[in-house]
Amino acid sequence: xxxxxxxxxxxxxxxxxxxxxxxxxxxxxxxxxxxxxxxxxxxxxxxxxxxxxxxxxxxxxxxxxxxxxxxxxxxxxxxxxxxxxxxxxxxxxxxxxxxxxxxxxxxxxxxxxxxxxxxxxxxxxxxxxxxxxxxxxxxxxxxxxxxxxxxxxxxxxxxxxxxxxxxxxxxxxxxxxxxxxxxxxxxxxxxxxxxxxxxxxxxxxxxxxxxxxxxxxxxxxxxxxxxxxxxxxxxxxxxxxxxxxxxxxxxxxxxxxxxxxxxxxxxxxxxxxxxxxxxxxxxxxxxxxxxxxxxxxxxxxxxxxxxxxxxxxxxxxxxx
Amino acid sequence: xxxxxxxxxxxxxxxxxxxxxxxxxxxxxxxxxxxxxxxxxxxxxxxxxxxxxxxxxxxxxxxxxxxxxxxxxxxxxxxxxxxxxxxxxxxxxxxxxxxxxxxxxxxxxxxxxxxxxxxxxxxxxxxxxxxxxxxxxxxxxxxxxxxxxxxxxxxxxxxxxxxxxxxxxxxxxxxxxxxxxxxxxxxxxxxxxxxxxxxxxxxxxxxxxxxxxxxxxxxxxxxxxxxxxxxxxxxxxxxxxxxxxxxxxxxxxxxxxxxxxxxxxxxxxxxxxxxxxxxxxxxxxxxxxxxxxxxxxxxxxxxxxxxxx
Numbered sequence: 001x002x003x004x005x006x007x008x009x010x011x012x013x014x015x016x017x018x019x020x021x022x023x024x025x026x027x028x029x030x031x032x033x034x035x036x037x038x039x040x041x042x043x044x045x046x047x048x049x050x051x052x053x054x055x056x057x058x059x060x061x062x063x064x065x066x067x068x069x070x071x072x073x074x075x076x077x078x079x080x081x082x083x084x085x086x087x088x089x090x091x092x093x094x095x096x097x098x099x100x101x102x103x104x105x106x107x108x109x110x111x112x113x114x115x116x117x118x119x120x121x122x123x124x125x126x127x128x129x130x131x132x133x134x135x136x137x138x139x140x141x142x143x144x145x146x147x148x149x150x151x152x153x154x155x156x157x158x159x160x161x162x163x164x165x166x167x168x169x170x171x172x173x174x175x176x177x178x179x180x181x182x183x184x185x186x187x188x189x190x191x192x193x194x195x196x197x198x199x200x201x202x203x204x205x206x207x208x209x210x211x212x213x214x215x216x217x218x219x220x221x222x223x224x225x226x227x228x229x230x231x232x233x234x235x236x237x238x239x240x241x242x243x244x245x246x247x248x249x250x251x252x253x254x255x256x257x258x259x260x261x262x263x264x265x266x267x268x269x270x271x272x273x274x275x276x277x278x279x280x281x282x283x284x285x286x287x288x289x290x291x292x293x294x295x296x297x298x299x300x301x302x303x304x305x306x307x308x309x310x311x312x313x314x315x316x317x318x319x320x
Numbered sequence: 321x322x323x324x325x326x327x328x329x330x331x332x333x334x335x336x337x338x339x340x341x342x343x344x345x346x347x348x349x350x351x352x353x354x355x356x357x358x359x360x361x362x363x364x365x366x367x368x369x370x371x372x373x374x375x376x377x378x379x380x381x382x383x384x385x386x387x388x389x390x391x392x393x394x395x396x397x398x399x400x401x402x403x404x405x406x407x408x409x410x411x412x413x414x415x416x417x418x419x420x421x422x423x424x425x426x427x428x429x430x431x432x433x434x435x436x437x438x439x440x441x442x443x444x445x446x447x448x449x450x451x452x453x454x455x456x457x458x459x460x461x462x463x464x465x466x467x468x469x470x471x472x473x474x475x476x477x478x479x480x481x482x483x484x485x486x487x488x489x490x491x492x493x494x495x496x497x498x499x500x501x502x503x504x505x506x507x508x509x510x511x512x513x514x515x516x517x518x519x520x521x522x523x524x525x526x527x528x529x530x531x532x533x534x535x536x537x538x539x540x541x542x543x544x545x546x547x548x549x550x551x552x553x554x555x556x557x558x559x560x561x562x563x564x565x566x567x568x569x570x571x572x573x574x575x576x577x578x579x580x581x582x583x584x585x586x587x588x589x590x591x592x593x594x595x596x597x598x599x600x601x602x603x604x605x606x607x608x609x610x611x612x613x614x615x616x617x618x619x620x621x622x623x624x625x626x627x628x629x
Contacts, residue, residue: 039457
């Protein structure tokens with residue numbers, strides 16, 4: 001009290017300043033009262049159903065647990081076991097193939113398509129058509145592949161007309177995974193083409209005019225204009241594909257349609273399939289700890305790659 | 321930013337914009353028109369072949385849905401002899417697709433609606449009140465985008481089992497709402513930030529409460545973005561397979577993707593009914609096609625640029 005009284009000027013000034021600040025942000029202050037009713041429900045749902053389970057998954061991954069009965073703490077035992085498990089290593093390898101090989105294929109094809117689409121008649125229609133598979137459950141394409149490629153299916157009839165009498169056994173186990181990779185490239189390309197095109201469309205036309213005036217050829221235009229100006233979009237696409245490729249499940253689960261006896265052949269497994277089968281196949285004792293550990297490893301893979309990508313691709317987006 | 325601006329922009333401005341940008345593009349076409357190379361020609365051919373492939377599979381699928389198993393087997397290129405929807409009837413009645421469709425429709429609509437109803441206010445708050453705390457919260461939501469769904473599969477199953485919500489559509493709905501939060505909140509934050517503040521300030525000056533401002537001013541302005549968010553959730557919940565496969569066990573609870581999987585697995589024992597299967601595929605794909613034809617441009621922009629930032 002006395003201090004305030006002793007320095008009335010300062011105190012008054014402080015009060016006044018606070019008053020103006022509060023007055024200037026009256027709307028903000030009123031809004032702040034909405035925090036609990038507005039953000040509360042979303043935060044609750046997200047924390048309880050997404051973040052909570054993720055943390056719980058880490059906890060489970062340190063235990064040996066069949067779902068029912070006691071959990072037995074094994075530390076990093078599950079992870080050690082996973083790296084000795086041929087099935088897991090194969091699934092993990094497949095996921096890496098999806099991530100890198102399919103990823104590379106998608107980017108090459110999408111970028112090629114983007115360059116062709118850039119100033120083509122009917123580009124909007126073409127783009128809309130190739131985007132659509134992204135909105136369809138990937139499972140559908142897995143089922144259709146079974147029809148198209150089975151011994152009397154579309155492809156073999158076509159080859160028959162072309163005079164090929166001895167077509168390969170498309171749906172043999174060793175061919176399935178490469179086919180899945182091709183199929184995924186097909187259905188995902190449209191989505192990434194659309195993103196890349198949005199980036200390429202941001203480049204103002206006078207850059208191209210400048211190129212034409214300077215006598216740059218198509219390759220130089222690509223190298224010095226298009227690539228640098230869409231670099232950040234490439235980074236985004238790479239992050240997106242990293243995240244979504246690790247989740248791939250449906251198309252593998254049902255690929256080839258009628259060939260499946262419930263569980264797809266192990267040669268085609270991805271880590272998502274491995275996690276699901278290890279926990280829920282119903283054919284052996286569920287190993288929740290192992291399954292969680294494999295899922296956590298895929299999360300680790302995503303995290304590491306996303307951090308790396310951000311490092312590598314970090315370059316200030318060029319403002320146009 | 322650009323996402324929402326583009327989502328919001330109405331037809332009239334769009335015509336103006338394209339009208340304006342048309343001219344330079346034509347000029348550019350003239351400047352580089354001469355260097356049409358062989359490579360580009362090949363590219364064009366491949367592109368249109370790809371486009372044709374993307375249309376052909378759908379047409380083929382619909383055509384086969386009107387034929388019976390034997391004729392599909394003997395001649396996969398053939399055309400149906402009649403437009404008798406017998407396969408759809410079989411799939412609908414014998415294949416349990418009727419229940420599955422009903423389950424899928426209700427789950428999809430309810431969970432998407434709840435998702436947007438919960439995410440929109442949160443996104444509004446996080447987009448409008450900017451300080452260190454809300455930025456951290458936004459980051460907290462965004463982190464969820466990077467977590468693959470198989471990580472939470474087992475914990476969710478265990479947790480829902482505790483409260484008797486496995487094998488229940490209510491449980492599945494709740495899970496979908498939780499899992500969709502990161503993307504929806506993220507998309508809508510960008511969208512709300514793009515809306516002008518002035519109207520809200522004017523409303524506040526006129527004595528509207530903070531909630532009143534949100535309800536009567538911002539929400540009507542945000543209709544476009546919210547519809548986009550809703551439809552994107554409809555699409556992703558309609559197609560969601562892994563969680564549904566894990567959480568649902570009894571046939572009468574199956575959603576369409578799970579019903580389709582079980583239909584295919586039954587065929588291994590009971591003989592193939594390919595016509596019925598094609599009808600089932602159509603039931604899964606065609607609603608998405610309808611939505612896409614209705615809202616195509618909005619969806620591509622929401623999905624590409626919304627994720628792109």
